[in-house]
Every structure is written in C-alpha cells, then in structure tokens.
Amino acid sequence: MKFMSSRDGRGKRMARPDVKTESKDRSERYDTSVEYFQILQKSFEHAASDFGVIERQYKIANKIIKLRFAGSSLLSVITPALEHLAVQNASAVDFTVCLWDGLSTNSTLPFPPWHSKKLPSKDEQKRYSDKRMTIIIDSGPSRTCFNLLDKQQNFALMWVDDAKNMPYYDVGAPLRDLLYCWLRIQNVQFVHAGAVGVDDRGVLLVGKGGSGKSTASLACLLGGLKYASDDYVLIQNNPPRISSIYNTVKLRSDAMNKFPALAKMFKNRRFPDAEKTVLFLNDEFSGKISRGFALHAILIPKITLQKETRLRKASAIESLVALAPSTILQLAGESDGQKDMGQLAALVKAVPSYFLELGSDISEIPKVILKFIKEGSLNDAK
Amino acid sequence: MGLKINAPHAVSEIIDGEAIVVNLKTGCYYSMGKVGAIIWDCIMKNLDSADTAKQIAKLFDLKKEIARREIDVFTQELLKESLVIMEDNASSSPKKSIEEQNPAAQKLAYETPKLVKFEDMQDLLLLDPVHEVHEQQGWPWKKDGTA
Numbered sequence: 001m002k003f004m005s006s007r008d009g010r011g012k013r014m015a016r017p018d019v020k021t022e023s024k025d026r027s028e029r030y031d032t033s034v035e036y037f038q039i040l041q042k043s044f045e046h047a048a049s050d051f052g053v054i055e056r057q058y059k060i061a062n063k064i065i066k067l068r069f070a071g072s073s074l075l076s077v078i079t080p081a082l083e084h085l086a087v088q089n090a091s092a093v094d095f096t097v098c099l100w101d102g103l104s105t106n107s108t109l110p111f112p113p114w115h116s117k118k119l120p121s122k123d124e125q126k127r128y129s130d131k132r133m134t135i136i137i138d139s140g141p142s143r144t145c146f147n148l149l150d151k152q153q154n155f156a157l158m159w160v161d162d163a164k165n166m167p168y169y170d171v172g173a174p175l176r177d178l179l180y181c182w183l184r185i186q187n188v189q190f191v192h193a194g195a196v197g198v199d200d201r202g203v204l205l206v207g208k209g210g211s212g213k214s215t216a217s218l219a220c221l222l223g224g225l226k227y228a229s230d231d232y233v234l235i236q237n238n239p240p241r242i243s244s245i246y247n248t249v250k251l252r253s254d255a256m257n258k259f260p261a262l263a264k265m266f267k268n269r270r271f272p273d274a275e276k277t278v279l280f281l282n283d284e285f286s287g288k289i290s291r292g293f294a295l296h297a298i299l300i301p302k303i304t305l306q307k308e309t310r311l312r313k314a315s316a317i318e319s320l321v322a323l324a325p326s327t328i329l330q331l332a333g334e335s336d337g338q339k340d341m342g343q344l345a346a347l348v349k350a351v352p353s354y355f356l357e358l359g360s361d362i363s364e365i366p367k368v369i370l371k372f373i374k375e376g377s378l379n380d381a382k
Numbered sequence: 383m384g385l386k387i388n389a390p391h392a393v394s395e396i397i398d399g400e401a402i403v404v405n406l407k408t409g410c411y412y413s414m415g416k417v418g419a420i421i422w423d424c425i426m427k428n429l430d431s432a433d434t435a436k437q438i439a440k441l442f443d444l445k446k447e448i449a450r451r452e453i454d455v456f457t458q459e460l461l462k463e464s465l466v467i468m469e470d471n472a473s474s475s476p477k478k479s480i481e482e483q484n485p486a487a488q489k490l491a492y493e494t495p496k497l498v499k500f501e502d503m504q505d506l507l508l509l510d511p512v513h514e515v516h517e518q519q520g521w522p523w524k525k526d527g528t529a
Contacts, residue, residue: 208502208503315397315398315400316397316398317397317398317400317402320395320397320402321402321411321413324395324402324404324411325402325404325411325500325503326503328393328404328406329404329406329409329503332406334390334391334406335390337390337393337404337406338389338390338393338394340393341393341394341395341404342395344395345395345397348397349397
C-alpha cells in the first residue's frame with residue numbers, strides 16, 4: 001500500500017492514502033505505519049526548520065528522555081511538570097520525542113493510514129498498534145493530540161492542533177499516554193498513585209480521585225516529607241522502587257482553605273477557571289521534590305470523621321482494589337490491561353498495605369506517615 | 383460450562399482466594415467472595431460446571447447437585463455483566479490442570495457466591511474521539527469548518 005501523493009510532509013498538501021481493501025495482511029499495515037511515521041517526521045522537520053528547535057532532556061526512572069520542540073509554543077505546556085527531572089548533556093539518550101503544534105507552525109496532519117472518514121475508536125486503534133508502531137489519539141473538547149510511537153527506534157512524534165488550548169490535566173501530566181506506552185516496554189509501570197517519603201524510603205498513596213491522595217501528599221510535603229507525586233508515579237520491581245514523574249499537584253479550588261501556606265501559588269495559578277487547580281511544586285519546593293524512593297508500603301487513604309489519623313492493616317486484595325481499577329481504566333488499553341493487572345498484583349504482594357484513615361487535623365497526617373516510615377511497623381505508627 | 387473469560391475486555395486477578403475483575407468496556411469492577419473466586423478460577427482453567435461443582439463440593443459443606451445450581455445462577459450474573467461469554471464447543475480451549483483438592487477433613491462453611499459491582503470509576507473511561515477528515519485539509523477537521 002502506498003500513499004498516492006506525499007509531496008512535502010507538511011500535511012496540507014497530502015492526498016488521501018490509496019487504501020484499497022480492508023483485507024490487508026499484517027505486513028502491509030506494518031509498512032504503512034512506518035511510511036506514515038516518516039511522513040509525519042518530515043512534517044516535524046519542516047516545522048523545526050521554519051521555527052527552530054528547542055531541546056530538553058529529563059531523567060525519568062533512570063531513562064534519559066529527550067524532547068525536541070519545533071517552535072516554542074509547546075515548551076511552556078510540557079516542561080514545567082517535568083522540571084525537577086531535568087538534566088543536561090546526557091551522554092546517551094534512551095527515548096526521543098519530537099513535538100510540535102498545528103496552529104503556530106501552520107501544519108495539519110497528513111491523512112492517516114486507515115480507511116475511514118472518522119478517527120478510529122479506541123478499539124480500532126489496536127489495528128494500528130503492532131510490534132513496532134503504536135498510535136495514541138486523545139481528542140478532547142479543546143484540543144486533539146496525536147502520538148505515534150516507534151517502539152523499535154525508541155522514537156515518537158507528538159502533534160497537537162492548538163498548544164494554547166491544552167487543558168489543565170495535560171499540563172499537569174504531560175505526555176502521559178505516550179510515556180506510559182514506552183515505559184512499560186522498559187518494565188517501568190505507570191500507576192495512579194501519590195508518593196511521599198523520607199531519605200530513600202517512601203510510600204505509595206493509592207485510591208480513586210477524591211479519596212484523599214492529594215490532600216495527604218500535600219500535607220506531607222508541607223509537614224517535612226519529600227514529595228514524589230499526588231497522582232501518577234512510576235514503579236519498578238525487584239526491588240520495588242517508586243520514581244517521580246510530575247512535580248504537580250491537582251487540587252480543587254476550595255482546597256486553598258486547607259493549605260493557606262500555598263495561598264501565593266494559588267493566586268498565581270494557571271487555569272483559574274478549571275475544575276481543578278494545577279500547582280507546579282518545583283517552583284516553590286524544589287529541595288523537597290524527590291526523584292524517587294525505595295517502596296516501603298502502600299497506603300490507602302480514607303477520609304473519616306475522626307480527629308486522629310490512623311493506620312490499619314489492609315489485605316493485598318484490598319490494596320489491589322484501590323490501585324488497579326483506577327490505574328488500568330485510565331492508562332491501559334485492552335491489549336495491556338491483563339499484563340498491567342499482573343504487574344500491580346505483584347506489587348501489592350511485594351510490600352505491606354495499610355488503610356490511612358485520615359483525621360480532620362491535617363497536620364497529623366505527615367507525623368503518622370513519618371513515624372511509620374522511620375520506625376517501620378504498624379504498631380510503632382499507631 | 384461452555385464459558386470463557388471475555389478477554390481482553392475483562393481483566394482479573396486472584397489473591398489469597400479473593401478475585402477482582404475489571405470490565406474495560408464499561409469501567410465497572412467487581413468482587414465476588416471466596417466461592418465466586420473459585421468459580422472464576424475454574425472458568426479461567428476451562429472447567430465445565432460439573433467439574434467446578436466437584437471442586438466446590440470437595441472444599442465446602444455442600445452437595446454437588448446444589449453446587450451446580452449455585453454455579454449456574456452465578457455464571458448467569460457473569461454473563462449478564464459480559465465478564466464471561468459462551469464458548470463455541472468447536473473452538474473450546476483445552477482444560478488446564480488444577481490442583482487436585484483432597485476432600486477437606488473439615489469442610490469450609492459455604493457462602494453463596496455474590497457478584498458485587500462497583501460503578502464509581504466509569505468516568506475514567508475516555509470517550510472515543512470522533513472527528514471528520516477533510517478531503518483537502520486533512521485531519522482533524524472540526525465540523526464548523528475550522529481546521
């Protein structure tokens with residue numbers, strides 16, 4: 001299968017691909033994905049040539065990831081959440097992502113290699129995910145984001161229609177789906193959890209949205225612990241280890257009442273009208289943002305009516321129920337779901353789990369967690 | 383039993399005799415108690431309802447015939463939630479070996495398996511994106527004509 005016309009890789013003058021039949025065999029689809037990747041890459045190089053390239057490097061879960069931006073529009077959207085992991089002049093790069101946006105570089109996507117007038121649904125996307133290429137499309141009300149990952153070359157392209165309209169959750173957790181796909185190949189598991197710690201020992205805070213992960217994580221940061229995340233972290237097994245990925249915290253606007261120490265940050269926040277406020281903690285707390293910890297335990301926050309904060313032993317299955325559905329439903333596609341479930345099950349078996357019954361006195365939360373981590377057992381933590 | 387797990391939509395794990403199942407299509411997740419987890423495990427191993435009933439009867443204080451009726455009721459619930467599907471006999475998978483359970487000296491107290499459904503995370507499922515492709519302007523192209 002060939003594209004009928006692919007004159008300059010800028011997308012605008014692309015003709016429709018010559019898709020003749022639905023009964024394509026696997027190798028034909030594979031070739032088309034590679035060819036499409038090359039056309040998209042050309043589009044990026046044209047934008048880079050016209051608007052300049054800005055490069056940044058980050059060390060994420062011990063992998064060096066290089067971001068190459070064509071123009072500057074996406075820079076302020078993507079990089080603040082990763083700033084605590086920035087490195088310079090790393091000798092070897094593990095993964096490269098080229099990023100550009102349609103509006104500022106005047107580019108559109110060339111026709112994709114599927115025979116449809118509509119974007120593929122999540123199910124159909126699997127057809128364009130084979131051993132080498134994965135397509136990730138995220139289309140929301142304000143922007144559309146298209147990612148193409150070449151797993152063989154450890155190289156990806158990310159195109160967004162309008163960088164200015166990236167919603168708060170993109171800015172708070174940039175490149176989430178792309179990094180999830182690439183990191184899992186490196187045996188690094190993306191999980192929906194917060195993480196705090198002290199020295200090199202940390203705990204995961206797991207549970208669905210609203211369970212108290214962000215409150216507990218932020219209370220710990222303000223109470224003297226180190227902070228790795230309130231929402232997403234990376235996990236490696238053998239031995240279990242947490243790695244930070246984003247230095248952000250996402251809070252509902254009324255949370256400012258709980259944390260008056262953050263009043264200045266709230267005042268200067270981006271997305272003042274969004275459902276949640278994103279704060280970039282590296283700006284004010286750079287010394288307290290951790291790259292990661294050895295995983296000591298899993299804590300399941302529960303908001304209670306009691307004054308005191310307490311820890312209570314939880315079973316591995318209770319821990320998995322708190323961790324797995326929200327992680328898998330947010331991050332995994334159907335092809336990855338069962339494997340991710342297995343990884344998460346291995347994690348809850350490897351370390352002990354506890355309910356963190358959150359009391360009304362927020363300042364007690366870090367004291368209980370700090371004591372627990374330092375002394376290492378539930379009895380001591382009570 | 384003629385049932386199989388509805389993979390890849392249904393993903394599951396059993397730890398310490400308790401099962402969790404997530405339906406990736408609907409965003410619902412489920413627990414099912416210890417007896418439910420044994421039935422789920424038997425379906426994963428392609429056992430039919432007669433063999434499953436034998437397993438249950440060995441472990442619990444329950445007659446095989448009653449166990450079979452209980453299994454049928456429970457598997458109807460699993461079918462209704464699309465966690466399992468009927469298996470075509472022609473393509474049925476081979477049975478996997480299971481640990482032979484010795485009749486327990488003291489059988490466990492039986493509890494009717496109950497599928498408990500949780501719907502509090504359905505909003506995490508992303509909506510499927512649908513945008514039009516424009517013949518000249520490529521994709522994505524919003525319906526109001528703006529690229």
